[in-house]
Amino acid sequence: MREKVIIVLSGLAALVLAHNLYVMLLVLPDEAAQGAIFRIIFFHVPAAWTALLGFLAAAVASAFYLARKNLRYDAFAVAVTETALAFAAANLATGMIWGRIIWGIWWTWDPRLTSMLVCWLLYAGYLMLRRAVEDPTQRARIAAVFSIFACVDVPIVFFSIRWWRTQHPQPVVWGGGSMDPAYWNMLFANWAPLLLLGAALAAIRMRQEEQQRRLEALRRQAHAW
Amino acid sequence: MRAPAGERAIDGEVGLRDGGRRPSGWLRASLTVVVKDLRAELRTKEALNASLAFSIVVLLLFSFAFEPSVEETRALGGGLLWLVFAFAGVLILNRSFARELPNDCLDGLLASPLSPAALYAGKAVANFLLLMAVELVGLAVFGVFYNAAWTGRFWPLMGVVAMGTWAMTAVGTLFSALTVNLRLRELMLPLLVYPLLVPALLAAIQLTGPLALGQPFASDMIVWLRLLAAFDVIFTALALALIDAVLVG
Numbered sequence: 155m156r157e158k159v160i161i162v163l164s165g166l167a168a169l170v171l172a173h174n175l176y177v178m179l180l181v182l183p184d185e186a187a188q189g190a191i192f193r194i195i196f197f198h199v200p201a202a203w204t205a206l207l208g209f210l211a212a213a214v215a216s217a218f219y220l221a222r223k224n225l226r227y228d229a230f231a232v233a234v235t236e237t238a239l240a241f242a243a244a245n246l247a248t249g250m251i252w253g254r255i256i257w258g259i260w261w262t263w264d265p266r267l268t269s270m271l272v273c274w275l276l277y278a279g280y281l282m283l284r285r286a287v288e289d290p291t292q293r294a295r296i297a298a299v300f301s302i303f304a305c306v307d308v309p310i311v312f313f314s315i316r317w318w319r320t321q322h323p324q325p326v327v328w329g330g331g332s333m334d335p336a337y338w339n340m341l342f343a344n345w346a347p348l349l350l351l352g353a354a355l356a357a358i359r360m361r362q363e364e365q366q367r368r369l370e371a372l373r374r375q376a377h378a379w
Numbered sequence: 380m381r382a383p384a385g386e387r388a389i390d391g392e393v394g395l396r397d398g399g400r401r402p403s404g405w406l407r408a409s410l411t412v413v414v415k416d417l418r419a420e421l422r423t424k425e426a427l428n429a430s431l432a433f434s435i436v437v438l439l440l441f442s443f444a445f446e447p448s449v450e451e452t453r454a455l456g457g458g459l460l461w462l463v464f465a466f467a468g469v470l471i472l473n474r475s476f477a478r479e480l481p482n483d484c485l486d487g488l489l490a491s492p493l494s495p496a497a498l499y500a501g502k503a504v505a506n507f508l509l510l511m512a513v514e515l516v517g518l519a520v521f522g523v524f525y526n527a528a529w530t531g532r533f534w535p536l537m538g539v540v541a542m543g544t545w546a547m548t549a550v551g552t553l554f555s556a557l558t559v560n561l562r563l564r565e566l567m568l569p570l571l572v573y574p575l576l577v578p579a580l581l582a583a584i585q586l587t588g589p590l591a592l593g594q595p596f597a598s599d600m601i602v603w604l605r606l607l608a609a610f611d612v613i614f615t616a617l618a619l620a621l622i623d624a625v626l627v628g
Contacts, residue, residue: 220624275574283571286561295628296557299621300571303550306617307575314578314606318585 160357167350174344182336191255195337198248200345201241202270204352206308208238209277213305216298225367228294231301232284233360235277237352242274265319269312276304290367408493412501413508419478420509426474427509430467434517437463442524452525457588460521461580464540465547467513468506469569472551475502476559485559489626499622503552510544521591531593539590542607543583549611550575553618556625582607 178193185192212235219227249267250260261267280300287293420427441459445451479485488498518540522529529536551572558567573580582603589597 220621272574272577279571279574283558283561283567286558286563286567291628292560295624296561299553299557299625302621303553303575303614303617306613307578310578310606310610310613314581317602317606318581 163354167347171347196344200348201245205238205242208234216301219298229363233356237356265316408497409501413505416505426471430470434463434467457584472555475555495622495626507548528593536590539586546579549615579610
């Protein structure tokens with residue numbers, strides 16, 4: 155059952171992505187000011203949305219774990235967090251590639267870049283924290299508390315860094331500009347395959363997490379005999 | 380007929396756990412923890428000495444490394460001070476719950492008629508006081524090494540330092556409890572706490588920079604003060620709500 159869901163999700167993602175790639179590469183024209191590289195936004199922005207949505211879902215699942223003490227919620231939280239972290243990394247990487255070509259620099263302490271980096275570090279800490287705990291229920295409990303803390307922190311980080319940067323001269327002014335509706339539509343249209351892909355990856359990771367726990371339980375049982 | 384000692388202890392537990400009805404019991408319990416932690420620390424001085432020595436050494440090394448002029452100190456002072464405070468803070472926070480591990484003291488504390496929230500609050504206040512003491516010494520050393528007139532705006536500066544320190548101890552004490560049983564505990568605590576503290580440290584740095592040099596409080600600083608206050612309130616509430624899950628499960 156789970157297998158089929160994963161196959162359907164990833165198949166759908168591939169189909170929609172193929173269609174979107176056709177449209178964005180062959181139908182939509184180059185952007186007037188930025189040229190061909192502008193198309194990276196169709197992956198850059200939806201990746202960030204997917205990542206933030208994933209972090210939020212992980213915090214909700216963590217709260218459910220603390221309330222219900224069912225390890226399935228914990229498996230869901232870790233699966234979603236890991237997938238979201240991958241999307242956040244994709245967001246950072248595509249942003250840096252774009253910045254290198256348009257701004258001429260790989261990195262600048264722009265509010266959005268900085269916030270996403272802090273966010274990424276927070277959730278990388280979440281995965282490291284899980285590695286440091288052996289007992290599955292203790293791991294789930296500790297990770298759940300951290301996930302909730304991190305999720306509450308993310309909006310505060312975004313606000314604080316925005317205020318911090320507005321006190322300094324902005325290296326490059328971007329934003330506030332208008333985008334052609336065709337581009338906007340593509341931006342949302344391309345969110346769909348990324349979400350589907352994220353769901354498929356999370357489902358695979360969740361299955362792996364649950365099987366690993368089953369394996370550990372069997373191993374403990376074997377030792378007990 | 381008088382209740383036997385055992386029953387009275389249980390009565391006391393009911394009173395302590397139900398903080399809403401008997402705040403005095405809850406407060407008294409946390410105060411006991413504050414006094415206990417401060418006494419233990421002042422007798423052993425294990426975290427305090429390390430933290431003090433560390434902050435002085437970093438301030439000294441920084442002065443060697445950059446030989447900052449007056450203008451440079453103005454630009455760097457807030458950031459330098461809060462980096463020192465953050466490192467010194469982790470040294471104190473690491474010991475906060477680790478101190479209770481030998482002789483199973485933590486299990487004893489959890490079994491005692493003391494709610495986890497009261498234990499957390501007591502430890503957070505003790506850590507706050509210890510860290511404030513270290514920071515005061517750090518500020519004095521900063522004033523001497525960097526020729527900074529840090530006492531010029533003493534009380535506003537103390538207010539800002541206290542708010543930033545509370546942000547650090549409110550989050551840090553919870554994470555000290557969270558990481559106490561982990562492998563690599565001493566490494567995990569800063570790794571988890573520093574990214575979480577980014578907004579609070581950012582606000583504290585912006586506010587401390589001018590105040591530590593005795594300059595007046597600029598009106599555009601109010602946004603940072605609000606941010607710091609909001610951070611303190613939100614994370615103190617969150618920590619109090621989640622400490623049960625951390626310590627008891």
